[in-house]
Amino acid sequence: xxxxxxxxxxxxxxIILVLSTNLTVxxxxxxxxxxxxxxxxxxxxxxxxxxHFNLPFVLIALIVMFATGLTSLVIxxxxxxxxxxxxxxxxxxxxxxxxxILYNWVNVTRGPYGIPGIPSIKLFGVWSVTGIYAYFFFALxxxxxxxxxxNQLQRSPYGRMLKAIRTDELxxxxxGRNTVQxxxxxxxxxxxxxxxxxxxxxxxxxxxxxxxFTLDESIxxxxxxxxxxxxxxxxxxxxxAAVVVILPELLRFVGLPDxxxxxxxxVIYGLALVVLMFLRPQGLLGDAKLK
Amino acid sequence: MILxxxxxRMSYANARKEVFNLLNGVDMAVxxxxxxxxxxxxxxxxxxxxxIVSGFEKGFKGQVILEGNDISKLSAHKISLMGLGRLxxxxxxxxDLTLMENMKIASDDTTGENPFDCFFRRKKVAASEAxxxxxAINILxxxxxxxxxYLKMLNHKASELSYGEQRLIAMARLLIGNDRLLxxxxxxxxxxxxxxxxxxxxxxxxxxxxxxxxxxxxHNMSFVRSVADHCHYLADGKIIKSGPTxxxxxxxxxxxxxxxx
Numbered sequence: 001x002x003x004x005x006x007x008x009x010x011x012x013x014x015i016i017l018v019l020s021t022n023l024t025v026x027x028x029x030x031x032x033x034x035x036x037x038x039x040x041x042x043x044x045x046x047x048x049x050x051x052h053f054n055l056p057f058v059l060i061a062l063i064v065m066f067a068t069g070l071t072s073l074v075i076x077x078x079x080x081x082x083x084x085x086x087x088x089x090x091x092x093x094x095x096x097x098x099x100x101i102l103y104n105w106v107n108v109t110r111g112p113y114g115i116p117g118i119p120s121i122k123l124f125g126v127w128s129v130t131g132i133y134a135y136f137f138f139a140l141x142x143x144x145x146x147x148x149x150x151n152q153l154q155r156s157p158y159g160r161m162l163k164a165i166r167t168d169e170l171x172x173x174x175x176g177r178n179t180v181q182x183x184x185x186x187x188x189x190x191x192x193x194x195x196x197x198x199x200x201x202x203x204x205x206x207x208x209x210x211x212x213f214t215l216d217e218s219i220x221x222x223x224x225x226x227x228x229x230x231x232x233x234x235x236x237x238x239x240x241a242a243v244v245v246i247l248p249e250l251l252r253f254v255g256l257p258d259x260x261x262x263x264x265x266x267v268i269y270g271l272a273l274v275v276l277m278f279l280r281p282q283g284l285l286g287d288a289k290l291k
Numbered sequence: 292m293i294l295x296x297x298x299x300r301m302s303y304a305n306a307r308k309e310v311f312n313l314l315n316g317v318d319m320a321v322x323x324x325x326x327x328x329x330x331x332x333x334x335x336x337x338x339x340x341x342x343i344v345s346g347f348e349k350g351f352k353g354q355v356i357l358e359g360n361d362i363s364k365l366s367a368h369k370i371s372l373m374g375l376g377r378l379x380x381x382x383x384x385x386x387d388l389t390l391m392e393n394m395k396i397a398s399d400d401t402t403g404e405n406p407f408d409c410f411f412r413r414k415k416v417a418a419s420e421a422x423x424x425x426x427a428i429n430i431l432x433x434x435x436x437x438x439x440x441y442l443k444m445l446n447h448k449a450s451e452l453s454y455g456e457q458r459l460i461a462m463a464r465l466l467i468g469n470d471r472l473l474x475x476x477x478x479x480x481x482x483x484x485x486x487x488x489x490x491x492x493x494x495x496x497x498x499x500x501x502x503x504x505x506x507x508x509x510h511n512m513s514f515v516r517s518v519a520d521h522c523h524y525l526a527d528g529k530i531i532k533s534g535p536t537x538x539x540x541x542x543x544x545x546x547x548x549x550x551x552x
Contacts, residue, residue, distance in 0.1 A: 149410075152409050152410065153406055153409060155409075156403055156406075156408070156409035156416070157395070157401075157402070157403030157404045157408070157409070157416065157419075157420065158403060158404050158405055158406050158408070158409060160388070160392055160395065160396065160404075161396065161404050163385075163387055163388055163392075164385055164388060164392075164396050166387065167385040167386060167387045167388065168382060168385050170347065170367075170379070170382070171379065171382055171385065172396070173347075173366075173367040173368045173371065174345065174347075174367060174368075174371055174376070174377040174379070175371060175396055175397055175468070176368055176371035176372045176399065176401075176468070177368055177396075177401075177404070178368050179368065182404070185405065185406050189406055288387060
């Protein structure tokens with residue numbers, strides 16, 4: 001049972017991550033390769049506050065969201081100056097820079113040694129979320145809340161403008177819309193919620209190191225998004241997160257050796273992505289395609 | 292004059308670094324409350340001039356003055372907010388959006404178009420959305436009549452409409468905003484001839500009922516004759532001739548060089 005709850009908690013964390021990525025990639029057609037960088041920034045900033053201050057979860061989450069959102073300004077600036085493939089390469093560069101800082105700034109992040117003993121989240125500053133059952137319930141409530149938030153955003157006039165930018169940014173500008181500002185908000189919100197996912201991950205696992213926030217992780221998140229589906233529905237990212245989190249667990253029961261299973265997972269994801277791009281480029285439940 | 296373009300010069304270099312002067316000192320004025328046509332051969336620089344006026348092209352020399360304000364260095368969206376609307380050549384409605392969504396984004400009311408309004412100003416957003424919907428319906432009824440089929444297609448994606456219909460609706464929605472000057476780039480291009488009359492009616496409505504000014508690029512000379520009060524002919528990087536439409540179109544040099552008559 002604890003094994004299933006652990007999968008459930010990781011699923012909830014990835015649901016938040018993939019939903020946040022859909023706002024920029026799916027809604028605004030801004031393919032970024034740095035979502036794991038925001039995930040990591042959130043994890044490390046959250047860890048600092050968890051370890052040094054006795055603050056309630058909501059306050060730490062708001063601080064993490066704001067701080068992680070601020071780091072997205074780099075990407076926002078890049079989106080003004082770089083277009084298309086150059087923008088994607090720019091986000092790749094950002095991902096590498098963040099990982100390098102997390103790995104090498106040993107005085108602050110402890111680099112490759114990681115940070116152990118991260119305390120649990122405290123609700124209202126008093127009740128610690130301890131034990132796997134409590135964490136599962138907490139993660140589930142958080143994931144559902146985030147899904148509702150993104151659902152509301154995507155159906156709002158703001159979501160409509162992101163769709164407009166995705167379809168034809170020039171026409172949106174000709175209609176008097178400041179598309180730079182609209183995209184900057186998308187990056188900020190996407191990074192902020194990725195940061196929250198990092199905070200929850202750090203406190204649940206109680207240990208973080210830079211290897212959890214590499215380019216591979218960004219690609220993993222993007223893969224989940226494309227498998228589930230990009231666009232203006234929340235179900236796509238949720239299904240995508242479920243596929244990428246649950247699939248490797250199912251492979252355990254196939255009887256393959258662990259070493260092979262790990263590599264086979266990558267092969268299966270890659271194959272799934274290629275097949276989907278041919279047959280259904282918008283993903284299983286998406287309603288948009290990358291342009 | 293609502294728009295003045297002063298000594299606009301624009302050149303570009305090809306892959307061999309050869310420099311071509313596309314616009315070589317363009318001076319043009321557009322009279323308020325009239326329909327003005329900008330004609331010229333393919334590659335003369337008409338769309339480039341539109342891009343310069345509407346802020347999509349920088350790297351030019353010269354000045355663009357809109358209602359007495361120098362807008363040469365402003366971004367496209369800021370110029371739009373000053374009352375300039377644009378219909379692009381080759382771009383119609385936004386395919387991924389529904390017909391109603393396409394109409395709503397043409398409104399000057401941006402309530403709800405930030406990520407916080409949908410949570411903290413829900414009533415205002417709901418009221419704004421209702422007003423935009425009614426405005427969209429009013430425009431469609433005004434342009435296409437009471438029982439037009441587009442009223443039943445409001446939740447259909449724009450991609451379900453034909454090219455000509457999308458172009459018509461893209462024109463019609465320019466009546467929604469409070470734009471003072473409209474730049475229409477080949478509005479009738481690729482459109483079924485049976486829609487031309489509707490285009491004519493929309494343009495006359497813009498000027499006579501809404502008090503808007505229209506500057507249009509067109510290759511359809513009979514359409515230009517029937518709708519434009521004034522005409523500028525662009526060739527060799529300059530405005531070669533300006534004047535009342537009939538006078539320009541009947542000029543023997545223009546008839547020979549441009550119209551091939």
